[in-house]
Amino acid sequence: MMVRQIVWCQPGRLMVVLSMVVGVMFLVGMWQNLLTAHTVNTPSPLSVNPLYPSRIPLMDLPDFTYIINNDVCGKEDVFITVIIHTHPANSIERDIMRQNVPSEHLRDLGMRRVFLLARAEWQDQKLYQKTPQWSINKENMEYHDIIQGNFKEHYHNLTYKHIMGLQWATNYCPQTKYIIKMDDDIAVDLYQFRDRLKYRFEDRENLILGLLQVEAKPVRKKESKWYVSLEDYPEKYYAPFMSGWAYAMTVDAARAIVEESHRWPYFWIDDVHVTGTLAEKVGVKREGLNRFYTLHVDHLHCCVELPNSADYYCDFLAGPSEGDPDVLVKVLSHARSCYVDPCQRRPPEASVTKTCVRAKIPPLAPLGKGHGEIVKIT
Ligand SMILES: *[C@@H]1O[C@H](CO)[C@@H](O)[C@H](O)[C@H]1NC(C)=O
Numbered sequence: 001m002m003v004r005q006i007v008w009c010q011p012g013r014l015m016v017v018l019s020m021v022v023g024v025m026f027l028v029g030m031w032q033n034l035l036t037a038h039t040v041n042t043p044s045p046l047s048v049n050p051l052y053p054s055r056i057p058l059m060d061l062p063d064f065t066y067i068i069n070n071d072v073c074g075k076e077d078v079f080i081t082v083i084i085h086t087h088p089a090n091s092i093e094r095d096i097m098r099q100n101v102p103s104e105h106l107r108d109l110g111m112r113r114v115f116l117l118a119r120a121e122w123q124d125q126k127l128y129q130k131t132p133q134w135s136i137n138k139e140n141m142e143y144h145d146i147i148q149g150n151f152k153e154h155y156h157n158l159t160y161k162h163i164m165g166l167q168w169a170t171n172y173c174p175q176t177k178y179i180i181k182m183d184d185d186i187a188v189d190l191y192q193f194r195d196r197l198k199y200r201f202e203d204r205e206n207l208i209l210g211l212l213q214v215e216a217k218p219v220r221k222k223e224s225k226w227y228v229s230l231e232d233y234p235e236k237y238y239a240p241f242m243s244g245w246a247y248a249m250t251v252d253a254a255r256a257i258v259e260e261s262h263r264w265p266y267f268w269i270d271d272v273h274v275t276g277t278l279a280e281k282v283g284v285k286r287e288g289l290n291r292f293y294t295l296h297v298d299h300l301h302c303c304v305e306l307p308n309s310a311d312y313y314c315d316f317l318a319g320p321s322e323g324d325p326d327v328l329v330k331v332l333s334h335a336r337s338c339y340v341d342p343c344q345r346r347p348p349e350a351s352v353t354k355t356c357v358r359a360k361i362p363p364l365a366p367l368g369k370g371h372g373e374i375v376k377i378t
Contacts, residue, residue, distance in 0.1 A: 051172075059163055059261050061151055067119060067133075068140050068148040072112045073173035079110035080194055081176040083165035085244070086184035088120040088136055088153060089128035092325055093184040098143060100332035101190055105339060109194050112173065114145050115184070116165045118153035125153065155225075158270040162244070163261045166254040166274070177202070179254050182246035187300055187331035188318045191339040196292075196317070197248055206256075208275055210247025211318075212288030214240045216272075232267060240286055241276030245293070246318040249275075249284075256282040294319040294352075300327055302356035304334045312346045313338050315353070 051069040058064035140146040218228035303314035
């Protein structure tokens with residue numbers, strides 16, 4: 001009996017000793033955790049969230065980072081990534097796009113869409129409605145489609161936004177074939193745009209397609225919002241560039257342009273700098289799809305109002321809303337219904353440019369809402 005008890009006791013004691021050792025180790029570990037608790041806000045490099053890299057340069061901004069970022073592409077098949085320049089205060093335009101061009105449709109067509117924002121400081125944005133950061137966060141919680149950079153929202157900072165968008169797409173949607181860059185006040189028929197890229201331009205590389213501007217001149221009148229000093233841009237003409245309203249760029253071209261953007265001084269007219277100057281430096285080809293664009297909001301009205309409009313696709317891939325949200329709704333919902341229930345092409349004799357009597361004489365003055373001056377359209 002005694003012998004058996006001793007034999008019994010020995011492993012028991014061993015267990016007690018072992019559990020005490022483990023217990024002490026556990027307590028020491030906790031203590032160490034408490035001591036180092038103040039450092040938990042600076043994660044080790046291993047635990048960095050790839051959506052929030054701590055410091056990545058953006059052109060000449062050394063401390064660029066995302067305030068909001070989303071992984072909208074993952075490893076899925078994506079043909080087109082749509083990046084939309086938008087001001088934080090323009091939530092109406094963003095909602096019109098979400099409602100009238102649903103993300104389920106985009107997904108079915110191999111497309112993804114994100115909105116590009118910067119940091120709005122209301123005291124510098126008197127023209128805009130006050131948009132607190134929490135409302136942007138809330139919008140993103142609902143739609144997960146916002147990319148917000150930590151630089152200041154300002155029209156002189158749109159080149160940062162533009163390169164941020166291209167850099168974002170090449171990093172987080174590297175599998176995409178095309179990037180469509182557009183503005184939030186432009187009516188763009190993404191369904192038709194996608195078909196055109198898919199069936200006419202699928203295998204192209206090193207290319208930008210859109211509303212090509214040639215022989216555009218810098219504005220030298222000091223009073224103009226678009227005044228450009230000789231120091232900022234000494235040449236007489238801008239390099240041929242794409243209107244920032246809406247253009248498509250192959251992802252290899254975007255990579256080359258982003259890479260090149262770190263090597264040149266900042267220039268604030270973003271479509272000129274990105275799709276003109278930088279594209280020229282890296283030898284990216286630019287082709288005009290100008291006949292599929294309209295400069296007149298009246299043409300867009302006609303697209304949806306002419307007799308039998310419901311049966312016909314709009315003749316245009318894109319046109320200006322001129323700040324009228326109703327035009328956006330009408331054109332986008334018309335484009336959507338032509339996707340759900342396919343439409344026909346308008347016969348040439350019934351084309352909108354020929355039959356639209358609403359259209360006023362084309363404005364000779366530079367387009368007010370563009371980011372560059374459009375002087376001559378080819
Ligand atoms: C552009 O953004 C940078 C970084 O946030 C800021 O320092 C600069 O003042 C902004 N430019 C303008 C014209 O507001």
